[in-house]
Amino acid sequence: MTVSGSNGNILIAKPNNSLSPTGFVWLFVGVFTITSTITVGFVLAGAWLVLPFAGLEILVLAYVLMNAYLHYGDYESISLINDDVVVEQYSYKSFKKYTFQRYWVRVTLRETLDGTVAIFIGSHGKEIEFGSRYINKEERESIAKQLKQDLKIV
């Protein structure tokens, strides 16, 4: 998880991906090669029931890696552009953009029903949660304070 500062009046929260996109492919190819080599050996020896279990395992691994890969570019951001507060939420094929009027926006840090602390941004009856996936409690508190500074009316 990475939180960029408010340089240029934009704050971005995104996961820290230490594996490159091609790394995902190589990781899968590596595991697939090892597992399939072993499986083919045992199937040829007559133990064909190893195959469905190995196949299931590879499918689960593929699903998990694909899921992580597809969410490689996920982010949430808050931008202060002139009199607007723009919140963007990108999660694989889903892009949401909310624009609030800077002078009326409310930033609230409060507990949700599951007991975690969340940042809510909104105005005029519309409210969205920010950073629920990438940032933890301490970061949410510091981001809320930072927003308070940035939203000060000059």
Added chain:
Amino acid sequence: MSTTTVAHHDEHTDHPTGIMRWLTTTNHKDIGTMYLTFSLIMFLVGGSMILGIRAELFQPGLQLMNPDFFNQLIGVHALIMIFAALMPAATGFANWMIPLQIGAPDMALPRLNNWGFWLLPPSAILLTLPFTLALFGIGDGALATGWTFYPPLSIQGGIGVDFAIFAVHLLGISSVLGSINIIVTLFNMRAPGMTFMKMPMFAWGWLITAFLLIATIPVLAGAVTMLLTDRHFGTHFFDAAGGGDPIMFQHLFWFFGHPEVYILLLPVWGFIPQILQTFSRKPMYGYKAQVYSLIAIGAMSIIVWAHHFFTAGMPVPALLYFMYSTMAISLPLAVLFFCWIKTMWRGSMSFETPMLFTVGWIILFGIGGLTGLVLADVAADAQYHNSYFVVAHFHYTLFAGGIMGIMAGVYYWLPKMTGHMYNEKLGQLHFWLTAISFNLTFIPQFFLGLAGMPRRIPDYALQFAEFNMISSIAAFVLGLSQLIFVYNIISTVRGGKKATDQVWEGAEGLEWTLSSPPPYHSFSEQPTVK
């Protein structure tokens, strides 16, 4: 006008409380705690079973139980100790420490992590339930085949074998889910700057373990399923009467079973160097050499399996191959031993409980390794196979090398996890009682094996009586001394002297930069490794 409201919350309101916290938690520390607690409970359950066995073996003749129940206790003791005590302990440490050590907020797949744990209690029930059912006249007890399920005995066995097969399936699913989670976490969630060659040794140990599990679990799952179909669906995979091959099962089982030894030990080899450098107050010696050795051991562990059944009959070239390849594993292991000793060499050493367990571990695990070399010799193995020499050998490997290593890890990280220091005097008492009684339990078994006493037999010839008596008395001391361990853990969780963030003077690594105990969510700022 714009407004900002910042509410302040107590730590205890930051997450669900009560039973729901544990049932639904996706927090890596909560899940790690559950794994460790489960492991401790099952360690006591499995240990109680073996005390029953040692009571029976206290003197020749049948005193306390019939041979079938004796065999059931042996088989379930092994399955519980391997799958429900040792593996969950290592997984508990992984859940607790890997995110802390690599600077990640949590594991990559938190929900999968939760499922991985909650598959364990049902599997423990499946393993032990047949004992209870037999009391009510249902079935004939647990599996009596030993943990290896060898056919034809397992094909002819009662419903305990079916229960054990399903338990193994659940344990296997749990292991695979956990392994995938660890692989994705270690590959994709390391802090900026933490390259693979800067990763803590414990993380390396677990990465190789995870790959081994993924490579071998499908083979075990296939093998026990084939056993199940042989038992109930008319197939003859392993039934010689129907043209099947019982030796095939041994190949399948040990293709998993031998790497399983390293699956249990690699995580321990990961954190032992970290403990050594902490209490030697000098950097770990030969980090790269250790990493390459771990990789070499992991790779070699899947090509040596047949040394477990040399006596089953194999072509001579196969015997020679498996003998030499098994012996070759001692080379990277020797590198590890050298690095561990060199880390201590001329260090400013102190001997708190984790270090005592670690130094004791090196000596005792060394004995386990060296006696393994004896068993790797095809000619010698013909005499030692299925004797008490083997029992003593693998207990030096798995009790000393596995469980005593885990105990070192518990004492090392317990102050970090709980925020309290454990009772040092009790810890040291626990170590000395464990080390002495362990040796008194198993050294006689080496000699019993050399003299020809077979394993898995409840009765024995009179000539073995004295050494069995010594072994049984020492086993009870060993078992009872573990109650000190349990008491020390519980009292540390409940309170005690406050632990500092670093806990140990020489401790280094990201986990020691957090408070003791660490906050519910790990890193409030992304750490950078330079």
